[in-house]
Amino acid sequence: MPIALLRKYLNIAAVTLLLCHAPSIHAKKMYRWVDDQGNTYFSDQVPPEHAKHRREALNQRGRVIDVIEKAKTKEELELDQRLNELREAQEKIIQKQQTYDRVLLSTFRNIDDLLLSIKNKTRTMEAQIRATEGNLNRLKSQLSGQQRKAAAFERNAQRVPESLLKDIRSTQEQIQQTEIAISRQMETLNQVKKEDDADVERYLFLTQSRTDTQPKQHKIPSIKEANELGLFYCENDHQCNQAWEIARTFVTFHSTTGPDIDTDKLIMTRSPSKDSDLSLSLSKIAISDVDYQLFLDIRCRDSSLGRELCASQRVSDIRSAFRPYINDALSRSTE
Secondary structure, three states: OOHHHHHHHHHHHHHHHHHHOOHHHOOOOEEEEEOOOOOEEEEOOOOHHHOOOOEEEEOOOOOEEEEEOOOOOHHHHHHHHHHHHHHHHHHHHHHHHHHHHHHHHHHOOOHHHHHHHHHHHHHHHHHHHHHHHHHHHHHHHHHHHHHHHHHHHHHOOOOOOHHHHHHHHHHHHHHHHHHHHHHHHHHHHHHHHHHHHHHHHHHHHHHHHOOOOOOOOOEEEOOOOOOOOOEEEOOOHHHHHHHHHHHHHHHHHHOOOOEEEEOOOEEEEOOOOOOOOOEEEEEEEEOOOOOEEEEEEEEEEOOHHHHHHHOOHHHHHHHHHHHHHHHHHHHHHOO
Protein backbone atom coordinates (compact mmCIF):
# COMPACT_ATOMS: atom_id res chain seq x y z
CA MET A 1 0.00 0.00 0.00
CA PRO A 2 1.41 3.46 -0.89
CA ILE A 3 2.74 5.43 2.08
CA ALA A 4 0.47 8.43 1.41
CA LEU A 5 -2.64 6.23 1.39
CA LEU A 6 -1.51 4.39 4.53
CA ARG A 7 -0.98 7.72 6.29
CA LYS A 8 -4.51 8.81 5.29
CA TYR A 9 -6.06 5.67 6.76
CA LEU A 10 -4.03 6.05 9.95
CA ASN A 11 -5.21 9.66 10.32
CA ILE A 12 -8.85 8.64 9.88
CA ALA A 13 -8.46 5.82 12.38
CA ALA A 14 -6.76 8.11 14.85
CA VAL A 15 -9.42 10.80 14.80
CA THR A 16 -12.19 8.17 15.02
CA LEU A 17 -10.62 6.64 18.12
CA LEU A 18 -10.04 10.06 19.59
CA LEU A 19 -13.64 11.15 19.10
CA CYS A 20 -15.12 7.87 20.30
CA HIS A 21 -13.02 7.41 23.45
CA ALA A 22 -12.74 10.97 24.70
CA PRO A 23 -16.04 11.83 26.45
CA SER A 24 -14.57 15.01 27.88
CA ILE A 25 -14.36 16.63 24.45
CA HIS A 26 -17.74 15.52 23.11
CA ALA A 27 -19.15 18.96 23.90
CA LYS A 28 -16.34 20.68 22.02
CA LYS A 29 -15.59 20.94 18.34
CA MET A 30 -12.73 18.87 17.00
CA TYR A 31 -10.62 20.50 14.30
CA ARG A 32 -8.44 19.00 11.60
CA TRP A 33 -5.83 20.99 9.71
CA VAL A 34 -2.64 20.55 7.69
CA ASP A 35 0.42 22.76 8.16
CA ASP A 36 2.84 24.03 5.52
CA GLN A 37 4.92 20.85 5.81
CA GLY A 38 1.94 18.60 5.13
CA ASN A 39 1.52 17.42 8.73
CA THR A 40 -2.07 16.71 9.77
CA TYR A 41 -3.31 17.74 13.23
CA PHE A 42 -6.44 16.93 15.25
CA SER A 43 -7.36 19.01 18.29
CA ASP A 44 -10.20 20.89 19.96
CA GLN A 45 -7.87 23.88 20.26
CA VAL A 46 -5.89 25.54 17.49
CA PRO A 47 -2.52 27.03 18.50
CA PRO A 48 -2.09 30.69 17.46
CA GLU A 49 0.77 29.79 15.12
CA HIS A 50 -1.58 27.41 13.24
CA ALA A 51 -4.59 29.75 13.08
CA LYS A 52 -3.62 30.85 9.57
CA HIS A 53 -4.21 27.38 8.11
CA ARG A 54 -7.46 26.13 6.61
CA ARG A 55 -9.20 23.83 9.07
CA GLU A 56 -12.26 21.62 9.20
CA ALA A 57 -14.63 21.25 12.15
CA LEU A 58 -15.62 17.62 12.78
CA ASN A 59 -18.60 16.10 14.56
CA GLN A 60 -18.47 13.11 16.91
CA ARG A 61 -18.40 10.73 13.95
CA GLY A 62 -15.51 12.49 12.31
CA ARG A 63 -17.56 14.05 9.54
CA VAL A 64 -16.89 17.61 8.36
CA ILE A 65 -19.58 20.01 9.60
CA ASP A 66 -17.86 23.32 8.88
CA VAL A 67 -14.83 24.75 7.12
CA ILE A 68 -12.76 27.71 8.27
CA GLU A 69 -10.74 29.02 5.36
CA LYS A 70 -7.08 29.94 5.72
CA ALA A 71 -6.05 33.53 6.40
CA LYS A 72 -5.89 35.56 3.21
CA THR A 73 -2.87 37.29 1.79
CA LYS A 74 -2.82 40.97 0.85
CA GLU A 75 -3.25 40.03 -2.82
CA GLU A 76 -6.24 37.81 -2.02
CA LEU A 77 -7.87 40.58 0.03
CA GLU A 78 -7.40 43.02 -2.85
CA LEU A 79 -8.91 40.44 -5.20
CA ASP A 80 -11.88 40.04 -2.87
CA GLN A 81 -12.43 43.79 -2.84
CA ARG A 82 -12.44 43.92 -6.65
CA LEU A 83 -14.72 40.89 -6.80
CA ASN A 84 -17.16 42.54 -4.39
CA GLU A 85 -17.20 45.70 -6.52
CA LEU A 86 -18.05 43.62 -9.58
CA ARG A 87 -20.77 41.77 -7.70
CA GLU A 88 -22.27 45.03 -6.49
CA ALA A 89 -22.46 46.23 -10.09
CA GLN A 90 -23.99 42.91 -11.11
CA GLU A 91 -26.48 43.06 -8.24
CA LYS A 92 -27.73 46.43 -9.51
CA ILE A 93 -28.43 44.83 -12.89
CA ILE A 94 -30.22 41.93 -11.18
CA GLN A 95 -32.33 44.26 -9.04
CA LYS A 96 -33.23 46.35 -12.08
CA GLN A 97 -34.36 43.22 -13.91
CA GLN A 98 -36.36 42.01 -10.90
CA THR A 99 -38.07 45.39 -10.62
CA TYR A 100 -38.93 45.26 -14.31
CA ASP A 101 -40.31 41.74 -13.87
CA ARG A 102 -42.59 42.89 -11.05
CA VAL A 103 -43.89 45.78 -13.15
CA LEU A 104 -44.47 43.47 -16.11
CA LEU A 105 -46.47 40.99 -14.02
CA SER A 106 -48.47 43.65 -12.19
CA THR A 107 -49.34 45.61 -15.36
CA PHE A 108 -50.78 42.75 -17.40
CA ARG A 109 -53.24 40.17 -16.08
CA ASN A 110 -52.37 37.65 -18.77
CA ILE A 111 -50.50 37.25 -22.03
CA ASP A 112 -53.52 38.41 -24.06
CA ASP A 113 -53.48 41.77 -22.24
CA LEU A 114 -49.80 42.17 -23.06
CA LEU A 115 -50.28 41.27 -26.73
CA LEU A 116 -53.23 43.68 -27.04
CA SER A 117 -51.17 46.49 -25.51
CA ILE A 118 -48.34 45.79 -27.94
CA LYS A 119 -50.76 45.72 -30.87
CA ASN A 120 -52.28 49.09 -29.93
CA LYS A 121 -48.86 50.66 -29.38
CA THR A 122 -47.61 49.36 -32.72
CA ARG A 123 -50.69 50.70 -34.51
CA THR A 124 -50.17 54.14 -32.97
CA MET A 125 -46.51 54.26 -34.00
CA GLU A 126 -47.29 53.03 -37.52
CA ALA A 127 -50.01 55.69 -37.83
CA GLN A 128 -47.47 58.35 -36.87
CA ILE A 129 -45.10 57.07 -39.53
CA ARG A 130 -47.86 57.10 -42.16
CA ALA A 131 -48.74 60.67 -41.22
CA THR A 132 -45.11 61.72 -41.58
CA GLU A 133 -44.89 59.90 -44.92
CA GLY A 134 -48.03 61.75 -46.02
CA ASN A 135 -46.38 65.03 -45.12
CA LEU A 136 -43.31 63.95 -47.10
CA ASN A 137 -45.43 63.25 -50.18
CA ARG A 138 -47.09 66.65 -49.82
CA LEU A 139 -43.70 68.36 -49.63
CA LYS A 140 -42.44 66.47 -52.68
CA SER A 141 -45.55 67.50 -54.61
CA GLN A 142 -45.05 71.07 -53.45
CA LEU A 143 -41.41 70.98 -54.59
CA SER A 144 -42.43 69.66 -58.02
CA GLY A 145 -44.85 72.57 -58.44
CA GLN A 146 -42.21 75.09 -57.40
CA GLN A 147 -39.66 73.58 -59.76
CA ARG A 148 -42.17 73.69 -62.66
CA LYS A 149 -42.71 77.39 -62.00
CA ALA A 150 -38.96 77.99 -62.00
CA ALA A 151 -38.60 76.04 -65.26
CA ALA A 152 -41.33 78.15 -66.86
CA PHE A 153 -39.41 81.34 -66.03
CA GLU A 154 -36.25 79.84 -67.52
CA ARG A 155 -38.02 78.74 -70.71
CA ASN A 156 -39.25 82.29 -71.18
CA ALA A 157 -35.70 83.54 -70.65
CA GLN A 158 -36.83 85.27 -67.49
CA ARG A 159 -34.98 85.45 -64.24
CA VAL A 160 -36.39 83.16 -61.57
CA PRO A 161 -37.65 85.31 -58.68
CA GLU A 162 -35.50 85.12 -55.56
CA SER A 163 -38.59 84.43 -53.46
CA LEU A 164 -39.33 81.30 -55.53
CA LEU A 165 -35.74 80.10 -55.22
CA LYS A 166 -35.96 80.66 -51.48
CA ASP A 167 -39.19 78.63 -51.34
CA ILE A 168 -37.55 75.79 -53.28
CA ARG A 169 -34.59 75.68 -50.87
CA SER A 170 -36.94 75.73 -47.89
CA THR A 171 -39.03 72.87 -49.28
CA GLN A 172 -35.91 70.82 -50.03
CA GLU A 173 -34.71 71.30 -46.45
CA GLN A 174 -38.12 70.28 -45.12
CA ILE A 175 -38.05 67.15 -47.28
CA GLN A 176 -34.60 66.26 -45.97
CA GLN A 177 -35.67 66.77 -42.34
CA THR A 178 -38.86 64.78 -42.89
CA GLU A 179 -36.92 61.86 -44.40
CA ILE A 180 -34.62 61.90 -41.38
CA ALA A 181 -37.66 61.92 -39.08
CA ILE A 182 -39.17 58.91 -40.88
CA SER A 183 -35.86 57.04 -40.62
CA ARG A 184 -35.73 57.71 -36.88
CA GLN A 185 -39.35 56.69 -36.44
CA MET A 186 -38.66 53.41 -38.24
CA GLU A 187 -35.60 52.76 -36.07
CA THR A 188 -37.67 53.44 -32.96
CA LEU A 189 -40.43 51.13 -34.17
CA ASN A 190 -37.97 48.32 -34.86
CA GLN A 191 -36.35 48.77 -31.45
CA VAL A 192 -39.73 48.78 -29.72
CA LYS A 193 -40.69 45.60 -31.56
CA LYS A 194 -37.52 43.91 -30.29
CA GLU A 195 -38.29 45.05 -26.75
CA ASP A 196 -41.89 43.88 -27.08
CA ASP A 197 -40.76 40.47 -28.31
CA ALA A 198 -38.45 40.25 -25.30
CA ASP A 199 -41.31 41.27 -22.99
CA VAL A 200 -43.56 38.54 -24.39
CA GLU A 201 -40.83 35.93 -24.00
CA ARG A 202 -40.06 37.11 -20.46
CA TYR A 203 -43.74 37.25 -19.46
CA LEU A 204 -44.32 33.70 -20.67
CA PHE A 205 -41.24 32.53 -18.80
CA LEU A 206 -42.26 34.25 -15.57
CA THR A 207 -45.86 33.02 -15.65
CA GLN A 208 -44.78 29.47 -16.46
CA SER A 209 -42.18 29.61 -13.68
CA ARG A 210 -44.91 30.31 -11.15
CA THR A 211 -46.06 26.72 -11.48
CA ASP A 212 -42.57 25.44 -10.76
CA THR A 213 -42.60 23.66 -7.41
CA GLN A 214 -38.84 23.71 -7.01
CA PRO A 215 -38.04 25.28 -3.61
CA LYS A 216 -36.22 28.60 -3.73
CA GLN A 217 -32.91 28.59 -1.89
CA HIS A 218 -30.86 31.53 -0.71
CA LYS A 219 -27.72 31.85 -2.78
CA ILE A 220 -24.36 33.17 -1.73
CA PRO A 221 -21.37 34.48 -3.67
CA SER A 222 -18.69 31.90 -4.34
CA ILE A 223 -14.98 31.66 -5.07
CA LYS A 224 -13.84 33.93 -2.26
CA GLU A 225 -10.25 32.92 -2.87
CA ALA A 226 -10.38 32.98 -6.67
CA ASN A 227 -7.19 33.82 -8.52
CA GLU A 228 -9.20 34.99 -11.51
CA LEU A 229 -12.06 37.49 -11.51
CA GLY A 230 -13.82 35.96 -14.50
CA LEU A 231 -13.63 39.15 -16.54
CA PHE A 232 -13.56 39.74 -20.27
CA TYR A 233 -12.87 43.26 -21.53
CA CYS A 234 -14.61 44.18 -24.78
CA GLU A 235 -12.56 46.01 -27.39
CA ASN A 236 -15.62 47.18 -29.35
CA ASP A 237 -19.38 46.66 -29.64
CA HIS A 238 -19.09 44.02 -32.34
CA GLN A 239 -16.65 41.95 -30.32
CA CYS A 240 -18.74 42.41 -27.19
CA ASN A 241 -21.84 41.08 -28.92
CA GLN A 242 -19.89 38.07 -30.19
CA ALA A 243 -18.38 37.45 -26.76
CA TRP A 244 -21.82 37.68 -25.14
CA GLU A 245 -23.17 34.86 -27.32
CA ILE A 246 -20.07 32.75 -26.68
CA ALA A 247 -20.34 33.38 -22.94
CA ARG A 248 -24.00 32.31 -23.01
CA THR A 249 -22.87 28.87 -24.19
CA PHE A 250 -20.26 28.77 -21.40
CA VAL A 251 -22.87 29.60 -18.75
CA THR A 252 -25.31 27.00 -20.07
CA PHE A 253 -22.64 24.29 -20.18
CA HIS A 254 -21.27 24.78 -16.66
CA SER A 255 -24.51 25.57 -14.81
CA THR A 256 -26.36 22.70 -13.18
CA THR A 257 -29.54 24.77 -12.78
CA GLY A 258 -31.99 25.89 -15.45
CA PRO A 259 -32.32 29.36 -17.01
CA ASP A 260 -33.85 32.24 -15.06
CA ILE A 261 -32.98 35.58 -16.72
CA ASP A 262 -31.67 36.19 -20.23
CA THR A 263 -31.42 39.82 -21.42
CA ASP A 264 -28.83 41.88 -23.26
CA LYS A 265 -27.24 42.86 -19.92
CA LEU A 266 -27.79 39.81 -17.70
CA ILE A 267 -27.83 36.04 -18.10
CA MET A 268 -28.54 34.11 -14.91
CA THR A 269 -29.56 30.55 -14.08
CA ARG A 270 -31.85 29.52 -11.23
CA SER A 271 -30.76 29.54 -7.59
CA PRO A 272 -28.97 26.41 -6.37
CA SER A 273 -31.34 23.94 -4.69
CA LYS A 274 -28.84 21.15 -4.00
CA ASP A 275 -25.43 21.11 -2.34
CA SER A 276 -23.89 20.01 -5.64
CA ASP A 277 -25.53 22.77 -7.73
CA LEU A 278 -23.63 25.51 -9.52
CA SER A 279 -25.54 28.60 -10.63
CA LEU A 280 -23.72 30.85 -13.09
CA SER A 281 -24.52 34.45 -13.91
CA LEU A 282 -23.10 36.72 -16.59
CA SER A 283 -23.44 40.50 -16.59
CA LYS A 284 -22.38 43.24 -18.98
CA ILE A 285 -20.96 46.00 -16.80
CA ALA A 286 -20.13 49.47 -18.13
CA ILE A 287 -16.61 50.73 -17.51
CA SER A 288 -17.33 54.03 -19.27
CA ASP A 289 -19.90 55.39 -21.71
CA VAL A 290 -18.46 53.27 -24.52
CA ASP A 291 -16.49 50.48 -22.82
CA TYR A 292 -17.91 47.30 -21.29
CA GLN A 293 -16.65 44.21 -19.50
CA LEU A 294 -18.31 40.82 -19.11
CA PHE A 295 -18.31 39.48 -15.55
CA LEU A 296 -18.87 35.82 -14.74
CA ASP A 297 -19.97 34.87 -11.24
CA ILE A 298 -20.65 31.46 -9.72
CA ARG A 299 -23.02 30.79 -6.84
CA CYS A 300 -23.58 27.75 -4.64
CA ARG A 301 -26.18 26.69 -2.11
CA ASP A 302 -26.00 28.39 1.28
CA SER A 303 -24.83 25.32 3.18
CA SER A 304 -21.58 23.91 4.53
CA LEU A 305 -21.16 21.64 1.51
CA GLY A 306 -22.23 24.43 -0.82
CA ARG A 307 -19.60 26.79 0.56
CA GLU A 308 -17.01 24.04 0.31
CA LEU A 309 -17.96 23.50 -3.35
CA CYS A 310 -17.59 27.20 -4.12
CA ALA A 311 -14.15 27.22 -2.54
CA SER A 312 -13.07 24.14 -4.50
CA GLN A 313 -10.56 23.90 -7.32
CA ARG A 314 -13.36 22.84 -9.66
CA VAL A 315 -15.10 26.19 -9.33
CA SER A 316 -11.83 28.09 -9.51
CA ASP A 317 -11.00 26.26 -12.74
CA ILE A 318 -14.36 27.20 -14.27
CA ARG A 319 -13.78 30.87 -13.53
CA SER A 320 -10.20 30.72 -14.80
CA ALA A 321 -11.35 29.08 -18.03
CA PHE A 322 -13.89 31.80 -18.84
CA ARG A 323 -11.68 34.38 -20.53
CA PRO A 324 -9.53 31.86 -22.48
CA TYR A 325 -12.72 30.16 -23.68
CA ILE A 326 -14.05 33.41 -25.15
CA ASN A 327 -10.71 34.41 -26.66
CA ASP A 328 -10.31 31.00 -28.28
CA ALA A 329 -13.81 31.08 -29.76
CA LEU A 330 -13.28 34.63 -31.05
CA SER A 331 -10.01 33.60 -32.68
CA ARG A 332 -11.67 30.67 -34.44
CA SER A 333 -14.45 32.91 -35.74
CA THR A 334 -11.95 35.15 -37.54
CA GLU A 335 -10.14 32.29 -39.28
